[in-house]
Amino acid sequence: MASQARIRGNARAPRPAYRSACHRSLFEPEAARCDVCDARVDPEGGSRGYAVDGRGLLMWSRGDTTRWEEPFLCAACGAAIGLSALEVWRREDEDE
Numbered sequence: 654m655a656s657q658a659r660i661r662g663n664a665r666a667p668r669p670a671y672r673s674a675c676h677r678s679l680f681e682p683e684a685a686r687c688d689v690c691d692a693r694v695d696p697e698g699g700s701r702g703y704a705v706d707g708r709g710l711l712m713w714s715r716g717d718t719t720r721w722e723e724p725f726l727c728a729a730c731g732a733a734i735g736l737s738a739l740e741v742w743r744r745e746d747e748d749e
Contacts, residue, residue, distance in 0.1 A: 688724035689734075696725065704728040 685696040687706075694706035708723040709731065726734065 685725045687727040687730050689730040690727060692727045692730075694725045694727050707731050709734065 685694045685706075686692065687694050688709065696706075706725065706727050709726045710721060710723055712719065712721045714720070
C-alpha cells in the first residue's frame, strides 16, 4: 500500500496538447543577450566595477555602402575580443 502511494505521489500529470500565452509574454521585448555566449546582459551598462556589459562594433562595406552593427557583449566576451584584437594589432606592428 505504501509503495502505491509513492507511485501516485511521484506520477506526473499529462501535459496539455496546447499552450497558452498572455499578451505580455507575446509582446514583451526580449532580454538583451550577449551575441557570443548568449548570456543576459544589462543594456544600460550598470556599474559592477570592471564587469560592465557593453556593445561591440562590426563594420563592413560593399562598394559605396558601409554598414555596421552594434551587438550586445557581456563583460567576459567583450574583454576577450578586445584583448585578442590588441594582440593581433601588436603582432602586425612587430612584423613591420
